[in-house]
Amino acid sequence: MTFVPPDIGPPWARPLAGRLDVHAIDSPALRGNALGDPHVRPLAVYVPPGAEDAGALPVIYVIQGFTGQLDRWAARSTLRPTYLELVDDLFADPAVPRALVAHVDAWTSIGGSQFVDSPATGRYATYLCEDVVSFVDAHYATRADRDHRGIAGKSSGGYGAMVNAMLRPDVFGALATHAGDACFETCYLHDEAASVRALRESYDGSWENFLADLRSRPAMSKGTDGDILNSYAMAACYSADPDGTVHHPIDPATGVLDDEVWARWQAWDPVRMAPRHAEALRSMRAIWIDAGTRDEWFLDLGAQAFRDACETAGATVTHFELFDAGHGGIEYRYPLALRHLAERLAAATFR
Known part of the structure; x- marks a missing residue:
């Protein structure tokens, strides 16, 4: 995922405090999809330092925005650390509870899947919730239940986080959405x-x-x-x-x-889905919602509307924030939500 030898040093590369394991998943759910897209997909699991001594760990599933694919998590923006370096910096802090971070690829040849099952794209919700989650639980020491699994993403990934948390509360017990598609x-x-x-x-x-x-x-x-x-x-x-x-x-x-x-x-708008899935939202250990106040797709309005829908449904929004930014260049927000989810998912009890 890099052209640069890791020993050459910053700003080109640096060794991670943790490690990144890259796997290939052969997904039964994606075989024969309507677009003819690959059913073998990459999966990158970040393992934090000290994981070997921490016992079974929670897992946070990070899903991509529209047109995203797995290798773009390693891309570097001007004068900024990469997303993966930000995640590594987060877990280099011993005060942050240990958690695995699994990065899911749901690329399609029309740009994305919204992480839902569709006859026109493929069964991407099933792929995520069944194929990917079962693979991670089979290959790592995880706390393999919904109370110790979270899902997070930005834009279309934020949409997928909201929707899959509502549709599959048996799989995910916490969510974080950064400028997720809402209020259609x-x-x-x-x-x-x-x-x-x-x-x-x-x-x-x-x-x-x-x-x-x-x-x-x-x-x-x-x-x-x-x-x-x-x-x-x-x-x-x-x-x-x-x-x-x-x-x-x-x-x-x-x-x-x-x-x-x-x-x-x-019917697929998270704001309108919330009343139908109120019990699932009430069961979440964490709900993180944020967006930039200058979002070009007005997803700050969607964030507000989803927060209000969650609260009307009786759910606890554990973090809500509108910050000064547009839609792009907000990767610095991801570690904030990852820490929030890690802390809530690591807790023995939920209040």
């Missing part, structure tokens, strides 16, 4: 409008024409690629029929919102 009317509809305009101008209103063009050239080389790809992927996750047919909430020919398709999207 504020975070998605402007992208949908931009996509319809771009389809009209460049692709004769056809999603298929866009996908064919995207695959014929370097991806993301046109300014409209991001909006259209995001819109297509969300529809593939939220409003696909059992046969894999993808329906879109805005008709590219007319620009009119399709109320029936939009209702299918809203």
Whole structure:
């Protein structure tokens, strides 16, 4: 995951206080997925220093944002430590409870999976909750129950953390969401409008024409690629029929919102899911919610709405914060939530 020999030193590389184990998982859930994407996936498990003497450990599952893939966790931004170095710095502090941090790859050839099961993408919730979790429990000394498992992510990863904690409280007992997709009317509809305009101008209103063009050239080389790809992927996750047919909430020919398709999207909105999964939310040992006040997708509004929905459901939000930032460059927030989850998951009892 690096071009630099580890002994060359900072700022290019440095030895970790802990270690990073990289595995390949052959996922039954992803075999035969509709996109033909690989069913063998990488998994990177960070093992903190002192783990060997700490006994069975909690596990925090970290999931990626849209268009992410596993190797990008090692990327370095200008004048900043990498995400993995930040995690290592966190657990180099002996005051932080020991926990394993498992980094899950849910890349798809349309940018992402939202960590849900969909006939148009694949069974990514099952892959995460069954295949990955069982692999980690089989290969490490873990405290293998939901009260000692957490899930965390940013953006689409934050969405996956919220949704899978609600849908699978038997698997996860704590969550952290950084600017996770929520309050769909504020975070998605402007992208949908931009996509319809771009389809009209460049692709004769056809999603298929866009996908064919995207695959014929370097991806993301046109300014409209991001909006259209995001819109297509969300529809593939939220409003696909059992046969894999993808329906879109805005008709590219007319620009009119399709109320029936939009209702299918809203059913997947964490804010609207919360009342239906109130018991699961009340069972969480930790709920961390944060977002930047200048988030370009207005996910600070989604964070507020999800916090309010959790509290209305009777759940305890153990940390909520809006901080001065946009959507990108907030990797420095991840260790704060990881520490919070580690402390709550390591506790013998829950209050």
